[in-house]
Amino acid sequence: MSIALFAADVRADETGSEASPDTALRLVYEAPSECVDALGVRARVLSLVRTPPEKWKSPVEVRIRIERHDHLYIGRLGVVQLDPLDHPAAERELRATACLSVVDALTVSAAIAVDDALAEAERAAITSSSSPPGEEPVAAPAPESSTPAPAPASAHAKISVRPPPVRPSKTSRIGPMELRVGDSIALRRGIVPEPVWMQSAWLSAARRNSWYPMLRAELAYGASGIARTGVGAYRARLLEGGLAACTPLRDGVLSILAVCTGVNGGTLMSSSFEVIRSADRVRPWFAAFAAPRIALPLLEGIAFVVEGRIAVPFMRERLRFHPGVTVYEAPPAVAQVGVGLEVRLPPSRL
Incomplete structure (x- = not known):
């Protein structure tokens, strides 16, 4: 402003x-x-x-x-x-x-x-x-010089003797470092046949009114229900962490609406309960995602968060039962929607 x-x-x-x-x-x-x-x-x-x-x-x-x-x-x-x-x-x-x-x-x-x-x-x-009305004080004659005398200043210039105020630079408008922590519960579909309920926590950091992106780190754990088929049953658990960059934190609309993009990485653990035999499998899980979010203020420093997410896994999950029967193949994209609370920590002086 x-x-x-x-x-x-x-x-x-x-x-x-x-x-x-x-x-x-x-x-x-x-x-x-x-x-x-x-x-x-x-x-x-x-x-x-x-x-x-x-x-x-x-x-x-x-x-x-x-x-x-x-x-x-x-x-x-x-x-x-x-x-x-x-x-x-x-x-x-x-x-x-x-x-x-x-x-x-x-x-x-x-x-x-x-x-x-x-x-x-x-x-x-x-x-x-000090001067009679209508008369200006007469100055003493200046000695003759080869250089021309300066032009007399106007009446307005004589009155405006104060220098113009110094405007604050744009950098002074940048607010302090803000840290925010949050927790949410989300429903994710597309990894296994049954939906996976995810519990996640995150920490974000940004300077208000700066055009630098807001950085965010998150940790999540989720588990699915038991998916039953004609040849057996299947269950999955997912532990992942992620890093993301979000739109800058500024006053106005950008303090409520944001879009985050980043990558997730973790471990996908699955268990199959087959008619013939049971098996456990652990493999890495990596995906790139984009997540639009809305943070609605509830109280001072507390906001209600609604977040959606579309993730593209680097490797699609395939559910196979012995002897190599493919029961389920995950789609190319994973969708997630969740709600939670976000709390702003006291302002940092960094």
């Missing part, structure tokens, strides 16, 4: 006259209900300003807006000196995980900006009172 400069449409009725304590500071304050109220913010700003309100030459308007975005509080400050030119004295944007931290920082910034605005107004009043 860009820095917002708040401008006021009101003017002081008599510029140069002293302002009363009640009208010296005009506060426009918008914040969530869990933040400090407007009276507390006003008292805090007035207590930090060095110049008493009775000595202010013109009112000063302070606008503070605090918005909540997921786990961050974003505060914007605008300060306007209510003189005939409405000089902007300060503009700020601050972010923190606690609203109280944002309020404290903005009140200190507002007090400093008010002091700067009052000092500038005092200098302008002294300059205007």
Whole structure:
């Protein structure tokens, strides 16, 4: 978000006259209900300003807006000196995980900006009172020189003596490292004739508002029911781990919707209970997958996750009974759908 400069449409009725304590500071304050109220913010700003309100030459308007975005509080400050030119004295944007931290920082910034605005107004009043109305002070003649004299500055340039504010770089908007852990239960079809119920846990890491992908590691275990055929029965168990890269973690839609792609690898253990003989088999299992997911916020830091998955195994499973009778051949793709919970860990300072 860009820095917002708040401008006021009101003017002081008599510029140069002293302002009363009640009208010296005009506060426009918008914040969530869990933040400090407007009276507390006003008292805090007035207590930090060095110049008493009775000595202010013109009112000063302070606008503070605090918005909540997921786990961050974003505060914007605008300060306007209510003189005939409405000089902007300060503009700020601050972010923190606690609203109280944002309020404290903005009140200190507002007090400093008010002091700067009052000092500038005092200098302008002294300059205007030292010269008769309609006349400019006459400067001493400069010695003759071969170089041409610089062109006189305009009236606007004389007043705007403050340098332009420094805009924060784009890197400052990148949030801290976020770690999330989750657990889900899913139904997977396509490995063996019966569906496999999978229990999985994962850990993901990403920087919010960065365009780098979110990295995710997962571990899962599943088992199928007993698939019965005319020549015997069959059961499978699967233990696998996986690595994936997901779409970047950003504010807005990308904080809810994501797509992950990666690979899984593990061990597929199967047992056949045949009419003629029983057999156990263990073989490696590898697959590449794509998984769209939706994370719906429930409470602060807790989300309900719905995830689908399409996986393509590197080797298709074939169910054969003695003496080489093929009972089942897995399809080229495996489908899975699951639900679970995801918890965001406290922000890291990495």
